[in-house]
Amino acid sequence: xxxxxxxxxxxxxxxxxxxxxxxxxxxxxxxxxxxxxxxxxxxxxxxxxxxxxxxxxxxxxxxxxxxxxxxxxxxxxxxxxxxxxxxxxxxxxxxxxxxxxxxx
Amino acid sequence: xxxxxxxxxxxxxxxxxxxxxxxxxxxxxxxxxxxxxxxxxxxxxxxxxxxxxxxxxxxxxxxxxxxxxxxxxxxxxxxxxxxxxxxxxxxxxxxxxxxxxxxxxxxxxxxxxxxxxxxxxxxxxxxxxxxxxxxxxxxxxxxxxxxxxxxxxxxxxxxxxxxxxxxxxxxxxxxxxxxxxxxxxxxxxxxxxxxxxxxxxxxxxxxxxxxxxxxxxxxxxxxxxxxxxxxxxxxxxxxxxxxxxxxxxxxxxxxxxxxxxxxxxxxxxxxxxxxxxxxxxxxxxxxxxxxxxxxxxxxxxxxxxxxxxxxxxxxxxxxxxxxxxxxxxxxxxxxxxxxxxxxxxxxxxxxxxxxxxxxxxxxxxxxxxxxxxxxxxxxxxxxxxxxxxxxxxxxxxxxxxxxxxxxxxxxxxxxxxxxxxxxxxxxxxxxxxxxxxxxxxxxxxxxxxxxxxxxxxxxxxxxxxxxxxxxxxxxxxxxxxxxx
Numbered sequence: 001x002x003x004x005x006x007x008x009x010x011x012x013x014x015x016x017x018x019x020x021x022x023x024x025x026x027x028x029x030x031x032x033x034x035x036x037x038x039x040x041x042x043x044x045x046x047x048x049x050x051x052x053x054x055x056x057x058x059x060x061x062x063x064x065x066x067x068x069x070x071x072x073x074x075x076x077x078x079x080x081x082x083x084x085x086x087x088x089x090x091x092x093x094x095x096x097x098x099x100x101x102x103x104x
Numbered sequence: 105x106x107x108x109x110x111x112x113x114x115x116x117x118x119x120x121x122x123x124x125x126x127x128x129x130x131x132x133x134x135x136x137x138x139x140x141x142x143x144x145x146x147x148x149x150x151x152x153x154x155x156x157x158x159x160x161x162x163x164x165x166x167x168x169x170x171x172x173x174x175x176x177x178x179x180x181x182x183x184x185x186x187x188x189x190x191x192x193x194x195x196x197x198x199x200x201x202x203x204x205x206x207x208x209x210x211x212x213x214x215x216x217x218x219x220x221x222x223x224x225x226x227x228x229x230x231x232x233x234x235x236x237x238x239x240x241x242x243x244x245x246x247x248x249x250x251x252x253x254x255x256x257x258x259x260x261x262x263x264x265x266x267x268x269x270x271x272x273x274x275x276x277x278x279x280x281x282x283x284x285x286x287x288x289x290x291x292x293x294x295x296x297x298x299x300x301x302x303x304x305x306x307x308x309x310x311x312x313x314x315x316x317x318x319x320x321x322x323x324x325x326x327x328x329x330x331x332x333x334x335x336x337x338x339x340x341x342x343x344x345x346x347x348x349x350x351x352x353x354x355x356x357x358x359x360x361x362x363x364x365x366x367x368x369x370x371x372x373x374x375x376x377x378x379x380x381x382x383x384x385x386x387x388x389x390x391x392x393x394x395x396x397x398x399x400x401x402x403x404x405x406x407x408x409x410x411x412x413x414x415x416x417x418x419x420x421x422x423x424x425x426x427x428x429x430x431x432x433x434x435x436x437x438x439x440x441x442x443x444x445x446x447x448x449x450x451x452x453x454x455x456x457x458x459x460x461x462x463x464x465x466x467x468x469x470x471x472x473x474x475x476x477x478x479x480x481x482x483x484x485x486x487x488x489x490x491x492x493x494x495x496x497x498x499x500x501x502x503x504x505x506x507x508x509x510x511x512x513x514x515x516x517x518x519x520x521x522x523x524x525x526x527x528x529x530x531x532x533x534x535x536x537x538x539x540x541x542x543x544x545x546x547x548x549x550x551x552x553x554x555x556x557x558x559x560x561x562x563x564x565x566x567x568x569x570x571x572x573x574x575x576x577x578x579x580x581x582x583x584x585x586x587x588x
Contacts, residue, residue, distance in 0.1 A: 042413075046487065047486070049490060056485050057492035060542075061305050
């Protein structure tokens with residue numbers, strides 16, 4: 001496994017939490033990162049396997065997977081879609097303001 | 105049959121229940137009422153069920169009873185009460201994935217597997233508890249409370265299909281659907297003493313299954329015996345144009361057992377080191393049962409399978425981190441209350457920080473990390489290479505003439521709740537036997553080992569059979585040979 005470009009694996013995982021948009025209290029973040037570090041230490045055992053020339057397997061079964069024809073079909077009704085949105089003002093889905101500095 | 109007699113029907117095999125409903129020997133409505141009564145009596149302690157739709161279920165029961173009266177056949181699962189895991193979308197009730205993030209979420213459509221189950225005559229009573237977003241192997245990671253093993257309520261029912269397994273084991277329902285990404289149908293089946301089958305990747309539609317790890321997820325079936333599980337699987341399998349990973353294959357025929365005499369089954373004995381004594385004893389009983397039915401057991405080597413857990417805990421979190429990105433309080437999911445002036449980015453991060461539980465967050469962090477620039481090749485691509493080797497191991501065994509591979513389902517019987525509270529890695533390692541079938545996309549079934557309570561701790565343990573792609577009929581027939 002590579003040397004981490006961040007100072008430590010710990011720092012890299014803290015950064016990953018931020019990139020994953022997880023706002024966590026410090027103590028909870030530390031517990032979570034600590035667990036992830038132990039799991040990744042175990043995962044690194046893969047590095048001891050002889051993987052020279054082995055083709056990565058992206059999907060379990062070759063030949064599974066079909067493309068749909070590009071034709072109009074039934075879709076969800078607008079009312080159904082509104083019902084799925086966390087906050088709606090039909091016929092619009094309400095989201096926080098993202099322009100003018102992004103304040104809501 | 106009425107009253108107490110109807111209650112007894114719930115303990116019969118699915119084939120017998122459906123026959124009795126089709127012939128008018130018992131009313132579907134009576135069965136469903138009996139099932140609700142059992143849930144009411146048992147679930148306060150077990151917590152296998154997260155929501156029930158009584159009026160809907162009784163209305164469907166009346167439709168089935170009317171059909172029988174008109175001389176129509178409601179289907180192979182006629183009148184069988186069932187529960188479905190709460191990560192299968194239904195256009196009735198809620199679909200929460202046992203997460204605060206999806207509290208109160210109502211799906212506008214139903215999963216194809218749920219449609220098919222009901223098209224075959226089953227009556228879905230409601231939704232089963234689970235580890236949040238199908239992440240966890242103990243039934244303890246649910247925002248809707250811990251599920252307890254009905255055989256010993258101080259112990260875990262396994263997970264993540266904890267409620268599906270516990271509801272079948274306790275007799276609440278004869279049949280339940282779960283999902284299996286790394287063993288989430290088979291391990292709880294083993295812990296609860298029931299049969300759990302994960303089909304070949306692509307055999308059952310994933311449409312409407314809330315995605316955890318899309319290249320690994322499959323909908324599976326839990327029931328008390330192999331024939332009942334096979335009937336359930338037979339009902340939900342088949343090509344679905346709504347799922348682009350759905351295979352265009354003929355029916356598996358798994359509802360009719362084949363003769364297993366003369367079949368060769370591989371046993372990777374090197375993998376069995378370190379399993380509990382009770383598991384080893386149960387496994388020997390299962391092996392003997394197969395031999396007694398004319399199956400030849402041969403030792404095989406599967407050296408790469410030892411890397412499967414490591415590969416899985418890179419690939420599954422990577423896919424999860426991508427799939428769960430949609431739960432941001434904007435597109436889907438609970439939106440955090442924010443103070444005036446907060447940015448949309450702060451709102452999203454707070455929503456995800458508050459809405460997801462710890463286990464889900466840990467996997468999202470690991471997944472984001474292994475996919476990030478600088479680490480992708482070292483972790484993600486390496487794991488994909490290990491996945492190839494695991495698949496090759498199975499391929500070699502099958503090319504040597506084996507119809508299936510036999511292992512224990514889990515290294516132990518059901519453990520005490522709280523055993524792995526501070527050690528997620530140790531809990532992950534419990535998946536060592538089940539994960540390889542997911543990585544290779546193969547059909548795999550857990551069946552209780554003969555001997556039951558006489559083994560070790562007195563708790564059931566499972567034997568697991570993993571077979572050729574799309575040959576569910578053979579693995580279910582072998583499972584039936586162990587279980588009869």
